[in-house]
Amino acid sequence: MSIIYDQIINSFLDDLKLSRLSNNSIRFYKSDISSFVSWLRLELRKTGILSDNFKDLLPFLKVSFAVNYKNYLIAAGTPHVSVNRKLSALRRLSDFLYSKEYLSFDFAKNLQNISVAASKKTVNFYAITDDFRKHLEKNKASKNTVKNYLADIHHFLNWIDSHHAIA
Numbered sequence: 001m002s003i004i005y006d007q008i009i010n011s012f013l014d015d016l017k018l019s020r021l022s023n024n025s026i027r028f029y030k031s032d033i034s035s036f037v038s039w040l041r042l043e044l045r046k047t048g049i050l051s052d053n054f055k056d057l058l059p060f061l062k063v064s065f066a067v068n069y070k071n072y073l074i075a076a077g078t079p080h081v082s083v084n085r086k087l088s089a090l091r092r093l094s095d096f097l098y099s100k101e102y103l104s105f106d107f108a109k110n111l112q113n114i115s116v117a118a119s120k121k122t123v124n125f126y127a128i129t130d131d132f133r134k135h136l137e138k139n140k141a142s143k144n145t146v147k148n149y150l151a152d153i154h155h156f157l158n159w160i161d162s163h164h165a166i167a
Helices: 007-018 023-045 054-060 063-075 080-099 116-138 143-163
Strands: none
Touching (some): 007 023, 007 054, 007 080, 023 054, 023 063, 023 080, 063 080, 116 143
16 A cells, blocks of 8 residues: 655655755655655554554654664664665654644654664564564464564563663
C-alpha cells in the first residue's frame, strides 16, 4: 500500500526544492521520508491507529519514534552511511514540521548519527535477539509469547541505547 503524500509532505519536498538541492538529493529525501512514514504507519498500526495519511499520524508522533526508527534501521542491517543519510532526512523533516508549527516540538533534534562501530555492536544485539526468536519458535512458544518477549528485549535495548551511548 502506498503512502498518501499529503499537503505536508508535498510542502516539505517543495521546501527542499527551494533550497536548491539537486534532483538526486531530493529523490533521496523523498525515499528516506517515505521509508520513515511507512515504518511509522506500521508502528502506530500495532497500537490500533490506522491511517495512510501522514497528517493524521502527526498527533501521535513522539521523540521515541526517532530513536526506535534509528534502532530499526540498524537492526535491519542497513549500512551505516545509509542510516546516517536517513537520520539526516528525518532531522530535516522534524525541523520543518516544527518550524512550520505542524508540531510543537522537534522530535528528531537530538538524534545522533551512528559510527561504524556502533552499527556493528547494535547489529550484534539484534542478531542475538533474532536467534532468541528462532529459539522460541523452535520450542513452539505462542506467537503472543514471542511477540511479548521480543518487545521487552527491544525496549531494553532502546533503553540501553538512550541511557548508555554505544560507542
